[in-house]
Every structure is written in structure tokens, then in C-alpha cells.
Amino acid sequence: MTGPLVGIDWLEERLGAPGLVVFDASVGAHRGADHRIPGARPFDLDGALSDHDAAAPHTMPSAAAFTEAMRELGVDDTATVVVYDGVGIYSSARAWWMLRAMGFDRAAVLDGGLPAWTAAGLPVEATGPAYEGPRGSFTARPRPGSLVDGATVEAALTDPAVAVLDARTRERFAGTAPEPRPGLRGGHMPGAVNLPFGDLQDPAGRMRPAAELRDAFAAAAGARERLVLSCGSGVTACVLALGADLAGYGDLAVYDGSWSEWGVPSALPVVTGP
Missing domain, CATH: 3.40.250.10 (Rhodanese-like domain)
Known part of the structure; x- marks a missing residue:
């Protein structure tokens, strides 16, 4: 591989x-x-x-x-x-x-x-029953910083060396479309940049070539090389992580709670618009 x-x-x-x-x-x-x-x-x-x-x-x-x-x-x-x-x-x-x-x-x-x-x-x-074969020997060896919490993201938003990228649609990012999960505020984190995960894929659902991915991330992140990635519930943020990896970025983190955590009514700041 x-x-x-x-x-x-x-x-x-x-x-x-x-x-x-x-x-x-x-x-x-x-x-x-x-x-x-x-x-x-x-x-x-x-x-x-x-x-x-x-x-x-x-x-x-x-x-x-x-x-x-x-x-x-x-x-x-x-x-x-x-x-x-x-x-x-x-x-x-x-x-x-x-x-x-x-x-x-x-x-x-x-x-x-x-x-x-x-x-x-x-x-x-x-599709048959659940897996019924022999057990494996896998052992998790967690990498600190691969998945981050809201406090880490809040600090990243004001760090000039970090880009916080949001994988949701432009409409959800702007707050002009409702969130699919009830009770969440519309909009985005102040300082976050929208990079919808679909922009990284061709019409057939395959990842775009590495050169096109590099262009997409450069347009969103500028010269910043540390990327913190967010979405609705931590799923499509990982499409951004995949694209960033293919584009040559190495310093990546995914906000595990994403908008399902940040968008809950709280003192965490939210802004609307592009």
C-alpha cells in the first residue's frame, strides 16, 4: 500500500x-x-x-x-x-x-x-451476518492531537499559524440553510474558512488529483500548514483530512465534536455570512 x-x-x-x-x-x-x-x-x-x-x-x-x-x-x-x-x-x-x-x-x-x-x-x-471469524491482535496506540476538542479549536481560531477549515456546505456555513440536527445554531466559527468536502471530489465521487487538491487547500489555508478540520459531526471533516494528506499536508487534526458540539446554544461564538 x-x-x-x-x-x-x-x-x-x-x-x-x-x-x-x-x-x-x-x-x-x-x-x-x-x-x-x-x-x-x-x-x-x-x-x-x-x-x-x-x-x-x-x-x-x-x-x-x-x-x-x-x-x-x-x-x-x-x-x-x-x-x-x-x-x-x-x-x-x-x-x-x-x-x-x-x-x-x-x-x-x-x-x-x-x-x-x-x-x-x-x-x-x-450482505451476510456480522463478522464471525477469528479475533484479531489489533492494539490501539493513540496519536495525541489527531482528534481535538472545542477548547483546542477555540485557541486555533486566533492562531495565525493554523487554519480551521469547515467541510459543511456553503449554505450551512453561512447560516442560510438549517442544520440537519435540531437545536443547533446556524453559521460558523469566527475565523473558520469554508472548504466543502464535495469540492475535493470529481462528479463520480473520486478524489481530485493531488495538484488540484493542493490548489484547493492553498486557496483556503493560504500559507498556513497546520490544519484543524471540522464539519457537522466529525465525519466529512475526515474527507478534508484525506484530501489534505493527499495534497502533502502533514500537520492535521480533526475536531471530533465539530458543529454538533460547537453549534449547541452556548457562549461559544458563532457568526453568519460567507
């Missing part, structure tokens, strides 16, 4: 190889689809792979809970992991970033996801 993104040809050639684990990290309406890439296991962000005791959805579980979940899914420390989702590149990037935040670098996102796989006429199978 040469980077955080692999194509369908790469996966087709290796599907079923020893040590390769394929995860379906679909959420929402795509979760539990009736078909999957053969042998794919569920990386359930709406279920066990989020901390449901936290106030914000899709919060990262503890290192111990993540270790146990990966072992139950048969992941070894020496495994190679490919993650996809049913949209293209949406929630798969969140699974990739979680693995990376827990010290696991042998993971990649499938470019174009399940839509690209099926459009190419590649085989699928009926």
Missing part, C-alpha cells in the same frame, strides 16, 4: 488475499445495504464504533473500546485495511482517520467507494 487512497483495480487484484481486511463504513441510509464487496466487514460508525455516551454523535470511542472492536472484527496489527462506503467517499474517510488516530497506518480509502466498484461491474455478494 503506497498511500491513503487505493483504486478499484488495486483492490480487485488483491481481494481475498491473506491479511487484507475490507470494511464497509457506510452510515445512515447506506448502512446495512443488501449487497457488499465480497468479504467486507461492517465498520459501524452508527453503532459500536462511536461513543454513545458522548453528547455529540460519531464521537471517537476510547482506545480500549476501539481495540476491542477491531479485535472482534478480526483485525491484526499486521493487517492491511481498505475502507469503503455506499456514497463514494463520505464516511469511509472517517474510519480511515480513526484508524490513523489510533496509530494504525496500514489503512486506505477505496476511491469512489461501492458506487465505483459496482459501476465497473465488479462482483458483489449479499
